[in-house]
Amino acid sequence: MHGEAPTTAILTISPNELVAPVHNRMPVILDLDSLDAWLDPVADVGLIQSLLVPARASSLRIWPVGTAVNHVASDGPELLWPIDLAPTLGFA
Known part of the structure; x- marks a missing residue:
């Protein structure tokens, strides 16, 4: 090549x-x-x-992940870790 x-x-x-x-x-x-x-x-x-x-x-x-997934500079296995949506949606 x-x-x-x-x-x-x-x-x-x-x-x-x-x-x-x-x-x-x-x-x-x-x-x-x-x-x-x-x-x-x-x-x-x-x-x-x-x-x-x-x-x-x-x-x-399928599971929710953090917003860092959408940033090109982000890298690492933690991008695949599930997050808890309850706090971001106002649930306790």
Whole structure:
């Protein structure tokens, strides 16, 4: 890769029923069984397009996180730690 920088892209799609209340898009999450087809440079376009579906809600978990997640300078595992929403909503 002389003279080229490595790049990446996140493909997004409409959300599943778990993510929809939080955001209007979600990343494509491939099943392990789909990886070979996804990485095959001569794979049929129709096959690849069939992989671009929302992940099953049962395969995901969702919880509230702090606002630091939205800051590009923030980094660290604590960004994934669940927070208690009760104090921010005025509940004791």
